[in-house]
Amino acid sequence: MPTTSATVAQSSSNGVRPVEDEAPIMLELVDEDGVTIGTAEKLAAHQAPGQLHRAFSVFLFDEAGRLLLQRRALGKYHSPGVWSNTCCGHPYPGEAPFAAAARRTFEELGVSPSLLAEAGTVRYNHPDPASGLVEQEFNHLFVGLVQAAPTPDPEEVEETAFVTAAELAERHAAAPFSAWFMTVLDAARPAIKELTGQSGGW
Numbered sequence: 001m002p003t004t005s006a007t008v009a010q011s012s013s014n015g016v017r018p019v020e021d022e023a024p025i026m027l028e029l030v031d032e033d034g035v036t037i038g039t040a041e042k043l044a045a046h047q048a049p050g051q052l053h054r055a056f057s058v059f060l061f062d063e064a065g066r067l068l069l070q071r072r073a074l075g076k077y078h079s080p081g082v083w084s085n086t087c088c089g090h091p092y093p094g095e096a097p098f099a100a101a102a103r104r105t106f107e108e109l110g111v112s113p114s115l116l117a118e119a120g121t122v123r124y125n126h127p128d129p130a131s132g133l134v135e136q137e138f139n140h141l142f143v144g145l146v147q148a149a150p151t152p153d154p155e156e157v158e159e160t161a162f163v164t165a166a167e168l169a170e171r172h173a174a175a176p177f178s179a180w181f182m183t184v185l186d187a188a189r190p191a192i193k194e195l196t197g198q199s200g201g202w
Contacts, residue, residue, distance in 0.1 A: 034054070058086045086109070107153065
């Protein structure tokens, strides 16, 4: 499995309300096979019915096999205040999904994965009832390990938690999660089980 160090200097806001004088964030549009076909501004790509674009989702675990969750910051215009996987976002046009996953994990949580591996892709269409935005995504999945304590950016992350599989089930039943969470988790499960072992319960 490749190792990562999130050293990309370029930063972005990933769902935080845009500042008027900032350049628009562009996403990579793809076809059903994940082949790049163009670009679109981030908010426009998420407005109904949505435009299919490239995304990534990261699942990081500690040495005890617990999954690192984040609760999205309340200031985000898309899915604020809900729990989700360790990190998710969008590569810049032309940026490799692996590099984007490492970059955003560091930007949002202040940690670099000690191990990060590709875990396949999943395509989905998830409307967000609260905002009216739509996730039409071709999502690249990554699983890995984290050894440092998170130091989240408060503009991106409200709070974090490490959970076992049983604790996740309880939390998922009691608290709101992102519309895409179960889709990406289920798609990543084979790689998660390989990483954490059968005894982890994932």
